[in-house]
Amino acid sequence: xxxxxxxxxxxxxxxxxxxxxxxxxxxxxxxxxxxxxxxxxxxxxxxxxxxxxxxxxxxxxxxxxxxxxxxxxxxxxxxxxxxxxxxxxxxxxxxx
Amino acid sequence: xxxxxxxxxxxxxxxxxxxxxxxxxxxxxxxxxxxxxxxxxxxxxxxxxxxxxxxxxxxxxxxxxxxxxxxxxxxxxxxxxxxxxxxxxxxxxxxxxxxxxxxxxxxxxxxxxxxxxxxxxxxxxxxxxxxxxxxxxxxxxxxxxxxxxxxxxxxxxxxxxxxxxxxxxxxxxxxxxxxxxxxxxxxxxxxxxxxxxxxxxxxxxxxxxxxxxxxxxxxxxxxxxxxxxxxxxxxxxxxxxxxxxxxxxxxxxxxxxxxxxxxxxxxxxxxxxxxxxxxxxxxxxxxxxxxxxxxxxxxxxxxxxxxxxxxxxxxxxxxxxxxxxxxxxxxxxxxxxxxxxxxxxxxxxxxxxxxxxxxxxxxxxxxxxxxxxxxxxxxxxxxxxxxxxxxxxxxxxxxxxxxxxxxxxxxxxxxxxxxxxxxxxxxxxxxxxxxxxxxxxxxxxxxxxxxxxxxxxxxxxxxxxxxxxxxxxx
Numbered sequence: 001x002x003x004x005x006x007x008x009x010x011x012x013x014x015x016x017x018x019x020x021x022x023x024x025x026x027x028x029x030x031x032x033x034x035x036x037x038x039x040x041x042x043x044x045x046x047x048x049x050x051x052x053x054x055x056x057x058x059x060x061x062x063x064x065x066x067x068x069x070x071x072x073x074x075x076x077x078x079x080x081x082x083x084x085x086x087x088x089x090x091x092x093x094x095x096x
Numbered sequence: 097x098x099x100x101x102x103x104x105x106x107x108x109x110x111x112x113x114x115x116x117x118x119x120x121x122x123x124x125x126x127x128x129x130x131x132x133x134x135x136x137x138x139x140x141x142x143x144x145x146x147x148x149x150x151x152x153x154x155x156x157x158x159x160x161x162x163x164x165x166x167x168x169x170x171x172x173x174x175x176x177x178x179x180x181x182x183x184x185x186x187x188x189x190x191x192x193x194x195x196x197x198x199x200x201x202x203x204x205x206x207x208x209x210x211x212x213x214x215x216x217x218x219x220x221x222x223x224x225x226x227x228x229x230x231x232x233x234x235x236x237x238x239x240x241x242x243x244x245x246x247x248x249x250x251x252x253x254x255x256x257x258x259x260x261x262x263x264x265x266x267x268x269x270x271x272x273x274x275x276x277x278x279x280x281x282x283x284x285x286x287x288x289x290x291x292x293x294x295x296x297x298x299x300x301x302x303x304x305x306x307x308x309x310x311x312x313x314x315x316x317x318x319x320x321x322x323x324x325x326x327x328x329x330x331x332x333x334x335x336x337x338x339x340x341x342x343x344x345x346x347x348x349x350x351x352x353x354x355x356x357x358x359x360x361x362x363x364x365x366x367x368x369x370x371x372x373x374x375x376x377x378x379x380x381x382x383x384x385x386x387x388x389x390x391x392x393x394x395x396x397x398x399x400x401x402x403x404x405x406x407x408x409x410x411x412x413x414x415x416x417x418x419x420x421x422x423x424x425x426x427x428x429x430x431x432x433x434x435x436x437x438x439x440x441x442x443x444x445x446x447x448x449x450x451x452x453x454x455x456x457x458x459x460x461x462x463x464x465x466x467x468x469x470x471x472x473x474x475x476x477x478x479x480x481x482x483x484x485x486x487x488x489x490x491x492x493x494x495x496x497x498x499x500x501x502x503x504x505x506x507x508x509x510x511x512x513x514x515x516x517x518x519x520x521x522x523x524x525x526x527x528x529x530x531x532x533x534x535x536x537x538x539x540x541x542x543x544x545x546x547x548x549x550x551x552x553x554x555x556x557x558x559x560x561x562x563x564x565x566x567x568x569x570x
Binding site for chain 1: 399
């Protein structure tokens with residue numbers, strides 16, 4: 001299951017990352033080397049084995065549904081790269 | 097470098113006899129920090145604030161009102177929140193980010209009058225085994241400055257080993273406390289998954305991550321552990337399992353006749369250096385002579401732990417790190433006219449190479465067509481790994497192994513070969529895969545004087561036993 005340069009482009013799009021031509025080639029090489037190693041897992045007999053989805057075996061940890069003040073709007077905006085009034089500000093979302 | 101008391105007990109008794117104050121202790125640490133700036137340990141230093149807090153605690157001590165960590169000075173890995181301080185995660189992306197609250201572990205330390213002296217360097221988002229993946233530069237091993245301190249909590253280990261503080265809070269996903277503890281010649285504990293609240297720890301792989309402790313001795317680590325452990329309603333995966341007095345527990349003795357110790361056959365096969373092999377075998381002999389039952393056990397899934405670990409942690413990381421989009425915090429790219437472009441540019445400019453590589457691998461194993469072939473398979477392999485440990489813990493009470501295959505490697509030696517770097521974690525990732533506690537204790541040095549650690553793994557929530565067993569090694 002070798003990763004092609006086209007696959008690298010596709011994964012990058014999904015991951016919202018972009019790479020230069022040389023970076024892509026290095027990534028392709030690295031990913032293939034790592035995946036080749038990972039493919040040793042195919043030696044394991046996993047027939048009938050349940051996937052482990054919850055490491056600490058607790059279920060449905062509930063808390064009271066209560067309103068409380070955690071962060072103020074001002075605090076929540078403290079680290080914003082761009083803001084306007086009570087809002088986070090971003091570049092335009094739609095082209096006109 | 098000043099000689100500085102190496103344990104909380106010694107500090108407490110020197111304070112009591114009037115030979116030391118918290119303030120003078122903090123000043124000594126600050127001197128050591130400034131004299132060793134070339135090690136590149138601190139990202140932010142709370143110098144004047146720490147001195148001021150030390151004065152307050154000196155007053156509390158005089159009034160007999162001090163908490164149980166009075167006199168204990170900590171550094172905190174820069175992936176853990178300290179209110180109003182930078183929280184960079186060793187990343188350009190968060191290089192200007194300030195925490196809005198304290199992590200629960202930090203809050204609990206402060207409530208018992210610990211002093212935090214600063215935030216320390218680490219691999220970006222805790223991804224790495226050498227502390228070479230930080231936007232703020234690599235960290236050097238104080239034992240040999242041409243070598244890595246280990247990672248990802250490399251600077252946490254160095255801060256303790258180089259007498260810049262008494263203890264450090266670090267974090268682990270696959271060995272990021274135990275491996276640097278081993279490379280720097282100190283003790284590092286990763287507790288059971290859920291023992292310590294993760295609230296305020298920046299997420300890397302949520303089903304693996306845990307906060308842990310570096311120190312010079314088992315008693316100190318026990319003391320910090322009993323303070324920061326316990327259920328926290330802000331982390332629903334934290335456990336309400338009873339918190340013990342780990343410090344005093346650590347000093348109790350085992351009846352060797354009642355304790356069975358296993359060493360893992362597969363861990364002593366290829367890849368293990370001679371110095372480490374000999375050192376660990378000597379320690380096993382010591383335990384045999386003390387009367388412990390020491391027997392060989394097998395963990396057949398050992399061959400598959402690195403593969404399983406990288407599938408699952410990269411998958412979780414790709415999901416966790418999707419929040420870094422440049423909208424609400426972090427460094428936003430200035431080269432974007434539209435929002436989609438802004439996400440992509442901010443992420444691509446803000447993350448370093450290793451973080452991007454892992455996001456890419458994680459995205460791949462979760463993508464349509466590969467989910468069953470990789471991610472699902474990884475989860476099934478994780479079940480087998482956990483079952484191997486359950487079976488082993490029916491036969492023995494503790495499992496002893498090397499912490500790392502070798503002593504600290506050279507700076508730059510493995511940075512171009514991600515797979516070689518990943519294989520460094522071969523003995524440590526299992527504890528995170530199985531969710532069990534593990535500790536690395538100093539076990540010796542190779543012919544060049546480079547330290548290595550011995551790892552003890554135990555049953556879930558048997559931290560007290562781990563610390564007692566660690567005392568048998570020291």
